[in-house]
Amino acid sequence: MPRPPLRQSHAHGECGFTLMELLVALAITSLLMTLLMGANYYILRVQETLAREVREGESSMRAHAWYRQLIGGLAPLGESSTDAFEGDEKGFRALTLRPLRADMMVAPEAMSLSLERDTDGRLSLLYRADRIEMQMASWENATGRFVYRTQAGEPLASWSELKQTSERVPTAIELVISREGDEVPTAQWFARVESAPWTSTLTAAPILPPGGAGESQAWAPPSATRVRKSPEPFRPPLGK
Known part of the structure; x- marks a missing residue:
């Protein structure tokens, strides 16, 4: 009597994945792709x-440096000069020895700084000088004003050189920026007018003289005359 053929086991004969396993793998893959895409978008x-x-910070620092350069170079004028310093809360016009130029200036140049609204309603700080008009900085939903400081530190909303003959130019000019409807300043630019802007007033590091470990020489402008003693020549001791 012939023997019936042996039946293979179901577990031993199957290959591949079941439909449930494929669905679980697809769900896990979709979840991982969603997480990766979200993390990439966040990064x-x-x-x-x-x-x-970074761009806004660099632009603000550059504009602040330009502001200090212009204010620091304001030239005090004589009483007979027709180019008087005039300023109010929205801007001022004056002569400066440090305009925003690439070339070296040897004479004062007329310039003006003003706060104006652009077409988008942003508050802009505009610089004008010799057919040049440039936007130095801008603020959104902000108001601004200039404040002029006297030698005593008194803040003034306006300045007229013709009416203030004792002080030809302010001692310092401050730009105050605040949000609309809020009196708390969000930015304050302060620049001091130098007494002699045509000379360098940078404080140099002390220079140690040769052989002087604890002595230093104070810095003096180039126009000052400094007499420096030459070191005495070395003389060997005489023998007995």
Whole structure:
């Protein structure tokens, strides 16, 4: 009597994945892809935000440096000069020895700084001088004003050189920026007018003379005459 053929086991003969296993794998893959895409989008947003903040910070620092350069170079004028310093809360006009130029200036140049609204409603700080008009900085939803300081530190909302003969130019000029409807300043730029802007007033590091470990020489402008003693020549001791 012939023997019936042996039947293979179901577990031993199957190959591949079941439908349920494929669905679970697809669900896990979709979840991982969603997480990776979300993390990548977040990283791109952070990079974009940081890059924008760096650009805005560099632009603000550059504009502040330009502001100090212009104010520091304001030239005091004589009583007979027709180019008088005039200023109010929205801007001022004056002569400066440090205009925003690439070439070296040897004479004062007429310039003006003013706060104006652009077409988008942003508050802009505009610089004008010799057919040049440039936007130095801008603020959104902000108001601004200039404050002029006397030698005693008194803040003034306006300045007229013709009416204030005792002080030809302010001692310092401050730019105050605040949000609309809020009196708390969000930015304050302060620049001092130098007494002699045509000379360098930078404080140099002390220079140690040769052989003088504890002595230092004070810095003096180039026009000052300094007499420096030459060191005495070395003389060997005489023998007995």
